[in-house]
Amino acid sequence: MRDWQTLSFNALFGLISLICIIVLAGPTLVILILSFTGEEALHFPPASYSFRWYLALLDANELQAALWISLKVAAISVTVCVVLGVAAALAIVRSTGSIARVLETVFMSPLILPALAFGFAALMLFSMLGMRPSILTLAIGHIIVCAPFVLRTTLASLMQLDPALIDASRSLGASGLHTFRTVTLPLISRGVASGAFIAFMASFDNVPVSLFLQDARTQVLPIYLWDIIQNQLDSRAASACGVIIIATVLLMVLMERVAGFSRFMK
Amino acid sequence: MAGAASSPSRDWALAVPLAVLFALFFIAPLGLLVSISFQTERQMTGALGLGQYAAFLTDDLNLAVLRDTLLVGVKATILCLLFGYPLAWLCTRVSARWQAALIFLIVLPIVTSVVVRTFAWIVILGRRGILNEAILALGLSAQPLRLLFSETGVVIVLAQVQMPLMVLPLITAIQRIDPNLESASQALGAGAWRTFFKVTLPLSLPGIIAGTILTYTACVTAFVTQSLIGGSRLLYMPMMIFQQAMDLQNWPFAAAVSVIFMASVLLIVALLIALSRSRAARPYG
Numbered sequence: 001m002r003d004w005q006t007l008s009f010n011a012l013f014g015l016i017s018l019i020c021i022i023v024l025a026g027p028t029l030v031i032l033i034l035s036f037t038g039e040e041a042l043h044f045p046p047a048s049y050s051f052r053w054y055l056a057l058l059d060a061n062e063l064q065a066a067l068w069i070s071l072k073v074a075a076i077s078v079t080v081c082v083v084l085g086v087a088a089a090l091a092i093v094r095s096t097g098s099i100a101r102v103l104e105t106v107f108m109s110p111l112i113l114p115a116l117a118f119g120f121a122a123l124m125l126f127s128m129l130g131m132r133p134s135i136l137t138l139a140i141g142h143i144i145v146c147a148p149f150v151l152r153t154t155l156a157s158l159m160q161l162d163p164a165l166i167d168a169s170r171s172l173g174a175s176g177l178h179t180f181r182t183v184t185l186p187l188i189s190r191g192v193a194s195g196a197f198i199a200f201m202a203s204f205d206n207v208p209v210s211l212f213l214q215d216a217r218t219q220v221l222p223i224y225l226w227d228i229i230q231n232q233l234d235s236r237a238a239s240a241c242g243v244i245i246i247a248t249v250l251l252m253v254l255m256e257r258v259a260g261f262s263r264f265m266k
Numbered sequence: 267m268a269g270a271a272s273s274p275s276r277d278w279a280l281a282v283p284l285a286v287l288f289a290l291f292f293i294a295p296l297g298l299l300v301s302i303s304f305q306t307e308r309q310m311t312g313a314l315g316l317g318q319y320a321a322f323l324t325d326d327l328n329l330a331v332l333r334d335t336l337l338v339g340v341k342a343t344i345l346c347l348l349f350g351y352p353l354a355w356l357c358t359r360v361s362a363r364w365q366a367a368l369i370f371l372i373v374l375p376i377v378t379s380v381v382v383r384t385f386a387w388i389v390i391l392g393r394r395g396i397l398n399e400a401i402l403a404l405g406l407s408a409q410p411l412r413l414l415f416s417e418t419g420v421v422i423v424l425a426q427v428q429m430p431l432m433v434l435p436l437i438t439a440i441q442r443i444d445p446n447l448e449s450a451s452q453a454l455g456a457g458a459w460r461t462f463f464k465v466t467l468p469l470s471l472p473g474i475i476a477g478t479i480l481t482y483t484a485c486v487t488a489f490v491t492q493s494l495i496g497g498s499r500l501l502y503m504p505m506m507i508f509q510q511a512m513d514l515q516n517w518p519f520a521a522a523v524s525v526i527f528m529a530s531v532l533l534i535v536a537l538l539i540a541l542s543r544s545r546a547a548r549p550y551g
Contacts, residue, residue: 005457016352021368023349023426024375027386030396034389044389044396084284091281103281106288112479112535114487116504117524120511121295124302124521144292147284198377205379208489211508222381226490229385241382248378252370262366262373265434 028245035242042235053239060236066224072135073210073220074203077142078150081199084143085150086192090184092151093158108152110145118144119212126213133215141209146202150195153264157191158184194261197251303521310518318522328506328523335503336530338417339486342424346432346481347474349425354436354473355466369437376430384494387423388414391495415497423495424485431484432477439473440466475542479535486531503527 030044038048057063088107092100110118122141131137161184169179185192210220225241228234255261302310306317322328357368375383390396391413398410413419443466451461489504496502507527511520 005459009458009462013352013355016349017356020349020353020429021371024429025371027383027390027426028375028378030389031382031386042389043394084287087280088284091278095278100281103285106293107284110292112483112531114483114504114524114528114531116487116489116507117299117528118292118295120507120520120524121299122291123511124517125291125295125298128298140291143287147288201377201379205381207381208487208504211489212511222379222490225381225385226494229381229388230494233388237385241379241385244379244382249374252374252377256370262369265369265373265376265430 031238031241032245035238037235037238040235042233042238053235054242056236057239057243060240062219063221063224063236063240066219066221069135069138069214069218070204070221073138073142074200076135076139077146077203078196078200080139080143081147081150082192082196085147085195086154086188089151089154089158090180093155104151104155108148111148114208115145115206116208116211119209122209123212133213133218135218137213138210138218138220141213142203142206145206145209146199149198149202150192153191153195153198153261154188156264157188161187190259190261191264193259194255194264197255197259197261198265201248201251299521300525302518303525305518305521308516308518318519319526321519322522322526331501331503331506332526332530334417334500335486335527336534338420338424338492338502339482341421342428342485343432343478343482345421345425346429347478350429350432350477351436351474354433354440357433357437358440369434372430372433375427380427380488380490383427384423384491387419387426387495391419391423414495415499417496417500420492420496420500423491424488427488427491428481428484431480435476435480436470436473439470439476443469472542475538479538482538483531483535 034042034044034046035053036049036051037043037046038050038052039046088103092104119141122137122144126133126137165183165187166179169183170176174182205222206220207222207226210223214220214223221240225237228237252261303318304314304316305311306313306315353368353372357365357372360368388395392398393410393412393414395413397413401407401411447465447469448461451465452458456464486502487504489508492500492502493505503523504527507520507523510516510523514520
C-alpha cells in the first residue's frame with residue numbers, strides 16, 4: 001500500500017516534471033533548428049539546412065540599426081542601474097527604519113506594476129516636458145524597470161555579508177570609501193554582476209516601455225522583430241532569433257561561471 | 267563622537283540619487299497618469315470629472331476585456347502552478363549537480379527574449395504548425411485545430427513563458443522545509459500522497475503565494491505574448507491601452523483604462539498577500 005503510494009507519487013511528479021522540461025526547452029530548440037533552414041518558408045522540420053538566413057542578416061540594415069539602438073540603451077541603463085542601485089542597496093541594508101522599507105517597496109514596485117501603463121505615463125511626462133523620443137527617453141524608462149533587478153541581487157549578497165568584516169576594516173582605520181572598495185565590493189561583486197546581467201537582458205528584451213518611448217529613428221530590436229513576425233514573417237526573423245539565443249546561452253554560461261548567477265534568481 | 271553620529275546620515279545620502287530618479291520618472295509620471303484620467307474632454311481642456319471612468323465602466327465590451335484579461339491570467343497561473351510544482355519538487359530531490367543543471371534550464375527561458383519564445387510558439391501552434399501536423403498524422407482530428415489566435419493558445423503560451431517565475435520561488439520554499447517533518451509523517455504511517463498534501467504543500471505556501479504574485483502580474487501584462495498569440499481578434503487590457511493612447515490619441519481615456527487596470531492588478535496582489543498572512547497566522551489550519 002505504502003510502496004504503491006510512493007511509486008504513484010514519484011511516477012506522476014516525475015512525468016509532469018519531464019513534460020515541463022520538454023515544454024520549457026522545446027520552443028527555443030525549435031527556433032534554433034529552424035534558423036538554419038535552407039528553404040524560403042519557415043516550416044518545421046526544414047527540408048534542408050544552410051546558413052543562408054544568417055548570411056542574409058549581414059545586409060539587413062534596419063535590423064542592425066535596431067540592434068545597435070537596443071545595445072546602446074541597455075548599456076546606458078545598466079551602468080546607471082548598477083551605480084545608483086548598489087548605492088541605494090547599501091543605504092537600505094544599513095538602515096532599520098521604516099523609510100528604508102518604504103524606499104525598498106517603491107524601488108521594487110516596477111516589477112509588479114503593469115509596465116505598459118508606466119510606459120504610457122512616462123510618454124505623457126516627457127511630452128509635457130517637451131522631450132522628444134530618443135535614446136535618452138528610452139534609457140530613462142529602462143532604468144526604472146531594470147533597477148529592481150540590480151537592487152534585489154545586491155541586497156541579497158549584502159545580507160550574507162558579515163558586518164564584522166566592515167567593522168574590522170573601519171576600526172583598523174580604513175575610510176568608508178576604502179572599506180567599500182577593498183572589502184564590501186569584492187564580497188558582493190557576484191550579486192552585482194548577476195543583477196547587471198539580468199538588468200541587461202531585461203532592457204534588451206523590453207517591449208512595453210519602449211513602445212511608448214521610441215520613435216521611427218530609435219526603434220529597438222525586440223519591437224522590430226515583433227513587427228516583422230506579426231506582419232510578414234520574414235525568415236530573417238528566425239536567424240535573428242537564432243543569434244539572440246546563441247548569444248544568450250553563451251552569456252549565461254559565462255555569468256554562471258563568473259558569478260553563479262542562477263543562485264540569485266531564486 | 268562626531269564620526270559615529272554622522273555615519274547614519276551619510277548612509278542615507280547613498281539612496282538619494284535613485285530616490286530622486288524614481289520621484290521624477292516613476293512617481294511623477296504615475297501621478298500625471300492619474301490626474302489626466304480625470305480630464306473629461308479628449309482634448310484635455312481642463313474640465314475635471316469621472317467621465318472617462320464612467321465611459322469605461324458602463325460599456326459591456328470594455329468590461330469584457332478587463333474580465334478576459336484578469337481571467338486569462340488566472341488560468342495561466344493555475345497551469346503554471348499545476349505543472350511547475352512537481353518540477354520544483356523534483357529540483358529539491360536531486361543531487362546538487364542535477365539541481366544546478368535543472369535551474370540553469372529553468373532560468374534560460376526568462377533570460378531569453380520573450381519575442382523569441384513567442385515566435386517559437388507561432389511555429390508550433392500555427393495551422394500548418396508542428397502540433398497540428400502531429401494531430402493530423404495521429405488522426406486525432408480531421409482538420410487542423412485553431413490553436414493560434416485562440417484563448418487556449420494564449421493561456422498555454424503565457425504559462426510556458428512565465429513558468430520560471432513560479433518555479434524559482436517554489437524551489438526556495440520547498441528547500442526550506444525541514445526534511446525531518448516529512449520523514450516523521452512517513453514514519454507515523456502516512457503515505458507519500460498524504461505526506462505531500464498534509465506537510466509539504468501547506469508548508470510551501472509562502473512560495474506558492476510569491477510565485478503566484480509574480481506569475482499572475484507577468485501574465486496579465488504580457489503585451490508581446492498576448493498580441494502575437496491572441497492576434498487582432500482577442501483584445502486584452504495592455505493592447506487596449508496601447509490602441510487608445512497611440513492609435514486613437516485618446517490620452518484621458520487611455521489613462522483611465524491604465525488606472526483601472528493597475529488598480530485591479532494591485533487589488534489581486536493585495537488579496538493574495540492578505541491570504542498568505544491569514545494562513546501564516548495558523549500554519550496547521
